[in-house]
Amino acid sequence: MCGIAGIVSTAAPDPELVRRMCDVIAHRGPDGEGFYSDERAALGMRRLAIIDVATGDQPVRNEDGMVVAVFNGEIYNFAELRRDLERRGHRLRSAGDSECLVHLYEEHGADLVHRLRGMFGFAIWDRARGRLVLARDRVGKKPLFWRSDGDTIWFGSELKSLAQDPGMRREVDPVSLHHYLTYQYVPAPWSIYRGVRKLPPGHVLVWERGRITMHRYWTPDWTARRVTDIREEEERLRELLLEATRIRMVSERPVGAFLSGGIDSSAVVAAMAMQSGEPVKTFCIGFEDGRYDERRKARLVAERYGTDHHELVVTGDMLHVLPRLAWQFDEPFADSSAIPSFYVAGLSRRHVTVALNGDGGDESFGGYRRYALMDMARALPHLPRPLAGVCRFVGTAMVERSDYGTLRRRLGRVIRFAGEPPSRRYAGLMCRCLEEQKARIYSDDLRDLLAGADSGSLVENLFLGSRAATDLGRAQDADIAAYLPGDLLVKVDTTTMAHSLEGRSPFLDHHLMEWAAGLPGALKVRRGRTKLLLRQAVAGWLPQELLHSPKKGFGVPLAAWLRGELRDLAWEVLTDQTARGRGLFRPEAVQALLLRHMSGADHSDILWSLMQFELWQRAHAIQQVNGVRPCSAAEAIGTP
Numbered sequence: 019m020c021g022i023a024g025i026v027s028t029a030a031p032d033p034e035l036v037r038r039m040c041d042v043i044a045h046r047g048p049d050g051e052g053f054y055s056d057e058r059a060a061l062g063m064r065r066l067a068i069i070d071v072a073t074g075d076q077p078v079r080n081e082d083g084m085v086v087a088v089f090n091g092e093i094y095n096f097a098e099l100r101r102d103l104e105r106r107g108h109r110l111r112s113a114g115d116s117e118c119l120v121h122l123y124e125e126h127g128a129d130l131v132h133r134l135r136g137m138f139g140f141a142i143w144d145r146a147r148g149r150l151v152l153a154r155d156r157v158g159k160k161p162l163f164w165r166s167d168g169d170t171i172w173f174g175s176e177l178k179s180l181a182q183d184p185g186m187r188r189e190v191d192p193v194s195l196h197h198y199l200t201y202q203y204v205p206a207p208w209s210i211y212r213g214v215r216k217l218p219p220g221h222v223l224v225w226e227r228g229r230i231t232m233h234r235y236w237t238p239d240w241t242a243r244r245v246t247d248i249r250e251e252e253e254r255l256r257e258l259l260l261e262a263t264r265i266r267m268v269s270e271r272p273v274g275a276f277l278s279g280g281i282d283s284s285a286v287v288a289a290m291a292m293q294s295g296e297p298v299k300t301f302c303i304g305f306e307d308g309r310y311d312e313r314r315k316a317r318l319v320a321e322r323y324g325t326d327h328h329e330l331v332v333t334g335d336m337l338h339v340l341p342r343l344a345w346q347f348d349e350p351f352a353d354s355s356a357i358p359s360f361y362v363a364g365l366s367r368r369h370v371t372v373a374l375n376g377d378g379g380d381e382s383f384g385g386y387r388r389y390a391l392m393d394m395a396r397a398l399p400h401l402p403r404p405l406a407g408v409c410r411f412v413g414t415a416m417v418e419r420s421d422y423g424t425l426r427r428r429l430g431r432v433i434r435f436a437g438e439p440p441s442r443r444y445a446g447l448m449c450r451c452l453e454e455q456k457a458r459i460y461s462d463d464l465r466d467l468l469a470g471a472d473s474g475s476l477v478e479n480l481f482l483g484s485r486a487a488t489d490l491g492r493a494q495d496a497d498i499a500a501y502l503p504g505d506l507l508v509k510v511d512t513t514t515m516a517h518s519l520e521g522r523s524p525f526l527d528h529h530l531m532e533w534a535a536g537l538p539g540a541l542k543v544r545r546g547r548t549k550l551l552l553r554q555a556v557a558g559w560l561p562q563e564l565l566h567s568p569k570k571g572f573g574v575p576l577a578a579w580l581r582g583e584l585r586d587l588a589w590e591v592l593t594d595q596t597a598r599g600r601g602l603f604r605p606e607a608v609q610a611l612l613l614r615h616m617s618g619a620d621h622s623d624i625l626w627s628l629m630q631f632e633l634w635q636r637a638h639a640i641q642q643v644n645g646v647r648p649c650s651a652a653e654a655i656g657t658p
Contacts, residue, residue, distance in 0.1 A: 021174070023040050164215055440489045
């Protein structure tokens, strides 16, 4: 596990720049760094050693030194790969996973990704061919950014690394900002900076003497297979989860688990306990507000398996961490569960170096309430356009005037999208801020720059382009392509690496995901109930109360915080001269949102997104101070 960075060019790259690119990588532990350079390439890495601590240094090379690689992640089937490579005559100098890459490349070229089981972002430099291969794991556990001017390509695990290049203009991409306000994260392939891109999950990019090609190498097969024996499917699910958990427990450093009290993390802890010779170390975050606190359910699992259990309560006076989070996240990021994620990672790192989690269970086994909503919405008739417009207006008003988790809010979402086709309906469910809401706060300049931009079409196109045969399958497919890697995995990777902690996710094992994709939809969601097969499969592992509890997620009392502990910060960050001077948003519209929220309406989504963008600007971008003249949106963002 490490962060990587590098430059490859038709001319000589600057190796000192690569050193600076590595200096800002989040992990700054004692495990070292490494560099390589020649007349056309300079590669670097910073390492958090988990496996092969003694000899696993990077960059790694093949026998003649003509193929060089830097690697971020873990390859769980490396022992099997090593044995096969040695049978083929390759000589491996280390005992870990990284060195497998250069020899697999010799055997298979860029198709080596199909042999890998794990999480990764890597770069392979083929000196003889003048060829660079960048690849990212199937679901996007590990990040990889890049930019190119044709003759040169820069890449890195972190956007901060690329920003060390004085030749890179740190201009906010207006379309990326538009997408961010819609989803609360910047979806791939965009990055917040103009001209910089994310390599999407499951993709390989090849740069060869200035020419770039890119292709997607993995997507789940959603063809439903026939199921004749439910018990056989339950048993197979348990087998796959136990194996996926077992291979993720391999480490030369201490291993533990996040335990939220939900089914997914609890099932992972159960699978660990059944395969561990000592008590599993578990870590849980709680809140004073009982609506968000799941410590009691987590304790039931901890007591059942005798885990070494640790808890921490996140309170409003712990929100001083926000400026640090704005720095840790390379892009503006407005999933408020990043706060408890940061604290649970810090709690865990006091005891372990690796923490398993339950990420991915919802996407593969149908755990989100929105999946049940989509399933039930099949019965809704398609409404005439005028009536659909009324539904949209009334539903939006109900959502904006309701608290999260309430029946009124859920009903408002149903009404709002009753007249839409399934693709647009699901896109709407994933949007945290609608196009008309954004238009009301945009300055005239920004609105002009974004004329014709439609963020909702991103998810809609993923939904429509899915090969799945059902709306449920299409929704799951869209989530695996966008929400999972863009939000959940960014959150966990950033918050864990900020504490030099490695997060591992058994439910994101691609063997398990591929098997789950082939399950009939009725084994996942039916009649408003979610995650049906998974609940049945782990019923013998978990307390009954957990199996029948509604999903809470990893939420925080954000609306209340913005009226209480965060009230002053919100007003300061969103209305001071620095924010007003950027020229991106209408000050009176932002102030009106604040006033309505303080009066009881729930505008926490858009206010939090605006706050995180402004905090990110202050942590990363050019600082504006009191007395600077107001700028236009074009100046703030940069013109094409």
